[in-house]
Amino acid sequence: xxxxxxxxxxxxxxxxxxxxxxxxxxxxxxxxxxxxxxxxxxxxxxxxxxxxxxxxxxxxxxxxxxxxxxxxxxxxxxxxxxxxxxxxxxxxxxxxxxxxxxxxxxxxxxxxxxxxxxxxxxxxxxxxxxxxxxxxxxxxxxxxxxxxxxxxxxxxxxxxxxxxxxxxxxxxxxxxxxxxxxxxxxxxxxxxxxxxxxxxxxxxxxxxxxxxxxxxxxxxxxxxxxxxxxxxxxxxxxxxxxxxxxxxxxxx
Numbered sequence: 132x133x134x135x136x137x138x139x140x141x142x143x144x145x146x147x148x149x150x151x152x153x154x155x156x157x158x159x160x161x162x163x164x165x166x167x168x169x170x171x172x173x174x175x176x177x178x179x180x181x182x183x184x185x186x187x188x189x190x191x192x193x194x195x196x197x198x199x200x201x202x203x204x205x206x207x208x209x210x211x212x213x214x215x216x217x218x219x220x221x222x223x224x225x226x227x228x229x230x231x232x233x234x235x236x237x238x239x240x241x242x243x244x245x246x247x248x249x250x251x252x253x254x255x256x257x258x259x260x261x262x263x264x265x266x267x268x269x270x271x272x273x274x275x276x277x278x279x280x281x282x283x284x285x286x287x288x289x290x291x292x293x294x295x296x297x298x299x300x301x302x303x304x305x306x307x308x309x310x311x312x313x314x315x316x317x318x319x320x321x322x323x324x325x326x327x328x329x330x331x332x333x334x335x336x337x338x339x340x341x342x343x344x345x346x347x348x349x350x351x352x353x354x355x356x357x358x359x360x361x362x363x364x365x366x367x368x369x370x371x372x373x374x375x376x377x378x379x380x381x382x383x
Contacts, residue, residue, distance in 0.1 A: 132155070132156045132157050132158065133157050133158070133178035133179055133243065133247055134157070134158045134160075134175075134176065134177045134178045134179075135152050135157050135158065135159050135160070135177065135178065135179050135180075135181065135243075136159075136160050136161070136162070136168065136171055136172065136175075136177045136179075136180045136181070136204075137149060137152070137159060137160070137161040137162075137181050138161075138162055138163075138164075138165070138167075138168040138180060138181065138182045138183055138186070138191075138194070139161065139163065139181070139183045139209070140163040140164065140183065140185070140186055140187050141183070142163075144183075144232075145161055145163070148161075148181065148239075149161055151236045151239070151240075155240060160175065160177075163186075163187070164186055164187060164188045164189070165186045165188050165189035165190075165191070165193070165194035165197070166188055166189065168180070168182070168194060168198065169194070169197055169198065169201070172198060172201060172202045172204060172287065173201055173202075173287050173331070174287075176285055177202075177204050178204070178205070178247060178250070179204065179205045179206075179207060179243055179246055179247060179250075180198065180204055180205070180206045180207070181207050181209050181239075182194065182195060182198075182206050182207065182208055182209065182226075183208075183209055183210055184208060184210040184212055185210065185211070185212075191208065191210065192217075192220075192221060192224070195208070195221060195224055195225060195226060196224060196225070198225075199224070199225040200288075200289065200315075201287050201288050201289045202287055202288040202289075203275075203288050204288075205227040205228075205246045205247070205249075205250050206225065206226050206227055207226070207227060207228045207229070207230060207239075207242060207243065207246060208221055208226045208228070208229045208230065209230045209232065209234070209239075210229075210230075210231065210232060211231065211232040212231070213231045227246050227249075227250075228242050228245070228246055230242060263295065263298045263299055265298045265301045265345070265356060265357065265358050266345065266357075266358030266359055267279055267280040267281075267358075267359075268294075268298060268345065268358075270294060270295050270298050272295050275288075275291055277291060277294060277295075279336060279337070284335055284336075285335065286332075286335060287331075289314070289315075289328055290328060290331055290332050290335070292314050293310070293314050293328055293329070293332060294332060294356075296310070296313055296314050297346070297354065297355070297356035298356055300355075300356075301355075301356060301357050301358070302355060302356075302357045303355055304349055304352055304353045304354070304355045305353050305354055305355065306352070306353040307322050307325050307353060307354075309353070310325055310353075310354070311325070325354075329346060329348070329354065332346065333346055344359040345357065345358070345359065
């Protein structure tokens with residue numbers, strides 16, 4: 132069964148989707164705005180997102196682009212809009228399927244199953260890749276999996292891209308401009324976006340900016356990832372010198 136995020140502001144439709152998906156043994160979380168959806172995918176792992184376009188805070192088409200910036204999770208558009216040009220544009224912008232309201236639960240189930248099959252087949256058929264290792268970090272770029280000391284890290288798409296890019300250059304200081312160009316695919320942007328993602332990544336690596344283990348920020352220069360310095364053993368204390376014998380006492 133799948134983990135599903137329902138993004139729908141109509142409470143009646145939302146409740147019906149939750150009920151149907153739950154009865155089908157799926158795990159469901161739901162939100163009513165685009166910003167809530169972005170927050171959910173940044174902190175939880177989903178198998179599929181069902182996205183309405185008529186959201187109150189942000190048009191679903193813009194929400195789709197923002198979702199694609201942080202996650203590769205399959206997205207099924209579910210909306211009353213049926214303009215063919217818009218459907219083509221949304222599919223080209225990263226939607227995996229498109230459903231026009233009203234639709235039956237059977238059609239939704241079939242579309243979800245097809246999207247999940249394609250997603251899982253793509254993962255299963257990925258060839259083995261070179262795993263990047265930095266200290267206790269193991270990063271598999273093709274399978275998009277990362278582990279720290281043998282424990283799987285639950286990373287968003289952007290967090291993984293950021294970690295993999297830095298891990299591929301261990302010990303090299305990378306500027307924010309280069310991160311924007313290579314990870315975000317942007318020629319310009321807000322440094323705060325990078326700082327927020329670095330903060331999330333640090334938290335998942337179990338460290339803080341004040342006490343970094345892997346991620347080191349050089350103020351005004353950039354960021355580098357390197358293995359933690361080995362712990363230095365306690366220095367052996369020299370043995371105290373034996374006391375000089377008292378000449379007043381015999382030694383033999």
